[in-house]
């Protein structure tokens with residue numbers, strides 16, 4: 477039975493995380509653009525991480541034997557929202573994308589040697605990771621089956637050639653998970669683990685993008701004759717597409733949790749301004765048009781939270797919840813965009829200015845409607861299921 481109650485120890489943890497984010501992380505946002513390349517300087521991040529570990533709040537999505545907090549997905553759902561109230565919160569507490577999704581993937585599929593080499597230091601926050609699936613056209617984008625990167629058998633090893641881009645974190649990553657088409661499994665794909673400094677991996681550039689600099693960047697990478705072995709394969713030859721789906725379900729949901737945190741904070745910023753700023757004889761919040769914007773944002777955020785909780789509950793029961801996670805990602809990513817847009821509208825010129833962070837959040841959130849499945853692709857997935865359930869006609 478679905479249960480909305482939150483156990484007292486989780487409520488206590490939420491309060492502790494909230495205090496840490498308010499008192500330690502949000503003040504550090506003043507440094508979020510100090511470094512022209514990374515945005516947040518590494519020294520500031522290291523200090524935040526040390527404090528999070530000291531407070532016993534690091535790696536909330538990982539089990540205790542790896543040094544995490546040992547929470548189930550329904551338990552860490554409200555915690556990731558609170559962490560997400562700051563764009564640097566997830567990095568500070570060891571649950572930012574793509575590391576957090578990669579931790580989950582490795583936790584489920586890595587063998588003992590790979591866990592020791594990659595997963596353990598990743599959960600400790602000693603190293604960073606990147607995930608390379610997307611390629612420039614005509615390669616894999618919205619449609620991963622267009623994957624062009626190849627892994628060719630060569631003796632008892634593999635030679636990998638390809639071109640990736642939008643590989644988040646690759647500017648600082650110590651290892652890369654590479655999705656490549658393998659030639660001895662009937663055209664399937666395989667995930668490989670490689671140290672970033674292996675000969676054959678060339679980080680061409682950090683792709684310039686809207687919003688401020690992101691720590692680790694979003695990189696274009698060339699793979700030129702990268703040599704790997706069978707020991708570097710994650711989860712087995714030919715299992716790439718299945719593993720990517722297994723990674724994306726929970727990773728989409730954790731994105732929704734974190735972005736709900738920023739959207740909630742934007743609603744609070746807008747509400748505060750609307751309560752204090754006067755125009756035409758009353759506070760802005762006294763005008764119905766402003767009230768409706770606040771109400772619509774509150775309603776959409778509430779619906780999003782319920783969708784996230786429902787998906788988390790399904791995943792915890794071991795269900796794939798593909799349709800539900802698509803609905804949730806679609807709803808939450810579009811809600812976040814609308815809530816931020818309304819918050820800027822309510823704050824007027826101040827909202828557009830860089831004096832408060834709304835404009836920066838707005839720019840950063842735009843990509844959420846594209847990565848981990850563009851809204852149109854999620855609508856396609858949802859509609860196919862709807863047509864199957866209720867339609868007489870055949871979906872494509």
Ligand SMILES: Cc1cc2nc3c(=O)[nH]c(=O)nc-3n(C[C@H](O)[C@H](O)[C@H](O)COP(=O)(O)OP(=O)(O)OC[C@H]3O[C@@H](n4cnc5c(N)ncnc54)[C@H](O)[C@@H]3O)c2cc1C
Nearest residue numbers: 607608609610617618642643644843846847848850852856
């Ligand atoms: C900030 C950011 C970080 C990212 N990080 C990573 C990462 O770490 N690793 C990684 O591998 N990838 C990453 N990506 C890539 C991301 O997953 C892709 O951008 C996404 O899958 C879309 O692929 P594409 O950009 O090639 O768009 P395309 O496939 O070229 O699609 C372009 C547009 O076409 C439309 N479209 C596509 N299919 C359909 C359809 N069936 N029906 C209607 N319209 C459709 C959508 O509007 C879509 O936005 C990142 C992207 C961004 C922006």
